[in-house]
Amino acid sequence: MKPCVECGRSAELGDNWPSLGGPVCVFCEAQLYAAQLEPEPECLRSYGGDGNCRGGVTYRASYAGTGTRIAECSKHQQEAAERDQRLRQVYPDTPTPPSWFDPTYAGESWNDDY
């Protein structure tokens, strides 16, 4: 039995992956397929990669609690968290958004229930 080209283990082999140079084990294969399904996310605020991003890009839940997933780098997640906290301190429970509130900014809406 040939070892997996990805992890080197002699395990049950799955498909041949030409990009890796041979067959990988079923464990690695599952991970590879999962990675294909969910490609590396791009930061929502990178605007075509203007170099403002720092850290890895991960998904977070929208602060509006709508279940929307927002991909952001760790720097922009930090900024969004601080911004959200500031907004809730200044406008703790206002039914109408302030005039400067832009619902398109992060795909979030004002005063949604948690």
Ligand SMILES: [Zn+2]
């Ligand atoms: Zn493997």
Ligand SMILES: [Zn+2]
């Ligand atoms: Zn970013």
